[in-house]
Amino acid sequence: GENVEQHPSTLSVQEGDSAVIKCTYSDSASNYFPWYKQELGKRPQLIIDIRSNVGEKKDQRIAVTLNKTAKHFSLHITETQPEDSAVYFCAALPGTGFQKLVFGTGTRLLVSP
Amino acid sequence: DSGVTQTPKHLITATGQRVTLRCSPRSGDLSVYWYQQSLDQGLQFLIQYYNGEERAKGNILERFSAQQFPDLHSELNLSSLELGDSALYFCASSVEGGPSGELFFGEGSRLTVL
DSSP: OOOOOEEESSEEEEEEEEOOEEESOOTOOOOOOEEEEEEETTEEEEEEETTTTTSSEEEEEEEEETTTTEEEEEEESOOOGGGGGGEEEEEBBBBBSSOEEEOOOOOOEEEEE | OOOOOESSSEEEEETOOOOOEEEEOTTTOOOOEEEEEOOOOOOEEEEEEEEEEEEOSSSSOOEEEEEEEESSOEEEESSSSSSGOOOEEEEEEEESSOOOOOOOOOOOOEEEEE
């Protein structure tokens, strides 16, 4: 089945810096790659997603890139702010069988003022 | 507000006991998913239901069971509870049988087993 690996597990940056979180997936048929943000004690919320027919997608300060050949996708956050501090999860949707998202293990991002 | 409602929000119980967590999906969503999140851990997929039928199973213990009712709400039953079952249990819903779109998570039920 699909396996998603996420790195790094923790990331500390200064306010205003950029942050990059990387994920790799194993199933070449996977076709949907969302990113969820989970603030402490809260529910995960979708912040951006990308489908396999697109290489890059941007939404204000966040962007996601997808390299299907290498089977990896990344989340880029520019001009980080303290409120970006949270755990970020990547996920992949296998393209075959009964569909269910497979989540990465999460990245704890800490943005220091 | 995601539109997914989970009850109870917090639950404290003792080892060996049984609890039931309840989830009401967003209006119109046919799929319900259950995830377990232990302290500082990722989201572990437990089970998925689609329109009343079990669709996919993950790392769900035999002591745990779930069902989705005709009104589409779902219940997760946890029995013979152990200390290690303490976790945040999330329910999520989506429109179709598979999350080709967004998964909407509830606020979670925090279970503490003493």
